Amino acid sequence: QFHVQESGPGLVKPSETLSLLCTVSGAPMNTVGYYWAWIRQSPGRGLEWIGSIHYTETTYYKSALESRVTISMDTSKNSFSLKLTSVTAADAATYYCATMASRDLGFDPWGQGILVSVSS
Amino acid sequence: QSVLTQPPSVSEAPRQRVTISCSGSSSNIGSNSVHWYQHLPGKAPKLVMFYDDVLSSGVSDRFSGSKSGTSASLAIRGLQSEDEADYYCAAWDDTLNGWVFGGGTKLTVL
Numbered sequence: 001q002f003h004v005q006e007s008g009p010g011l012v013k014p015s016e017t018l019s020l021l022c023t024v025s026g027a028p029m030n031t032v033g034y035y036w037a038w039i040r041q042s043p044g045r046g047l048e049w050i051g052s053i054h055y056t057e058t059t060y061y062k063s064a065l066e067s068r069v070t071i072s073m074d075t076s077k078n079s080f081s082l083k084l085t086s087v088t089a090a091d092a093a094t095y096y097c098a099t100m101a102s103r104d105l106g107f108d109p110w111g112q113g114i115l116v117s118v119s120s
Numbered sequence: 121q122s123v124l125t126q127p128p129s130v131s132e133a134p135r136q137r138v139t140i141s142c143s144g145s146s147s148n149i150g151s152n153s154v155h156w157y158q159h160l161p162g163k164a165p166k167l168v169m170f171y172d173d174v175l176s177s178g179v180s181d182r183f184s185g186s187k188s189g190t191s192a193s194l195a196i197r198g199l200q201s202e203d204e205a206d207y208y209c210a211a212w213d214d215t216l217n218g219w220v221f222g223g224g225t226k227l228t229v230l
Contacts, residue, residue: 037219039165046122046224047157047165047208060218096164103212106155106170113164 002026004097006114012091013120018084022097022111023077030055030075035100037107038071038082040093048093052100053080092118123148124209124222131228137197140225142209144190148220152212154192156185159206159224168207169194196227204229 008020022036029036037052051061053071061069065084073080084091094115098107125143132138142154156169167176169185172192182198192211196203209222 046206047159047210047221049210049219049221052219062218063216098165104153104171106167106176106210107157107165108167108170108176110164110166 002029002099002109004099004109004111006095006097006111008114008116010115011117011119012087014088014118015086018082018087018091018116018118020082020095020097020114020116021079022081023079024099025078028075029073029078029080029099033102035103036071036073036080037098037100039096039098039107039110041096041113042090042093050082050084050095087118089118092116122223123213123216123220124211126207126209126222126225128223129226129228131230132199133230134199134201136199137195138199138227140194140196140207140209140227142192142194142222144192144211144220146190147215148190148211148213149187149192150190151214154185154187155210156183156194157208157210159208165208199229201229203227 003025012018034055035052038050051071068085070083094113096113098110154172157165159165168179172187173185184195206224208224213220
């Protein structure tokens with residue numbers, strides 16, 4: 001069973017790049033079939049899928065964020081990362097990483113989440 | 121504006137049954153599996169249902185899921201105070217080539 005945990009700065013300045021890391025434990029993250037995802041929740045709003053990376057390193061991004069998002073994986077460190085450029089106040093949110101064994105099986109488990117504020 | 125549409129809130133008394141709806145389209149619910157998540161404030165979202173109607177491990181059998189066409193539902197019978205949470209549906213969207221979530225439904229147990 002996988003366990004995932006987010007880490008990174010809790011404060012980012014406007015126009016700068018938000019960088020978060022998700023550390024995976026319990027099994028190799030290049031296990032066949034698995035997807036690794038970033039999902040966020042802005043204050044007072046619902047869950048928003050940001051993007052995912054497949055174990056083949058194929059990436060999928062939400063179209064509205066695609067120009068600013070990069071998700072990559074480092075199998076040697078069993079981790080994957082999120083980079084979101086040119087952040088604004090609208091990017092302030094709790095960011096979750098999660099995994100999915102296949103598209104039909106749902107995101108499970110999720111990390112505890114990391115709150116990221118955007119302010120100068 | 122979420123791609124999947126859920127009622128913002130539902131409420132029901134303890135020990136009663138409640139249903140949360142999730143409406144989509146042919147490119148998401150109509151052609152892919154639906155997942156349901158329970159989210160308590162300050163906690164990690166928890167998968168409660170996948171493959172439209174399969175109960176996730178460790179989740180009470182008071183929860184059940186169904187799907188018909190481009191709509192899905194999550195039902196909870198025998199409501200308990202511990203069921204109070206936000207519930208989200210999600211599915212893969214073939215047109216958007218990504219996952220989409222509903223806007224979430226806040227369940228209040230009266």
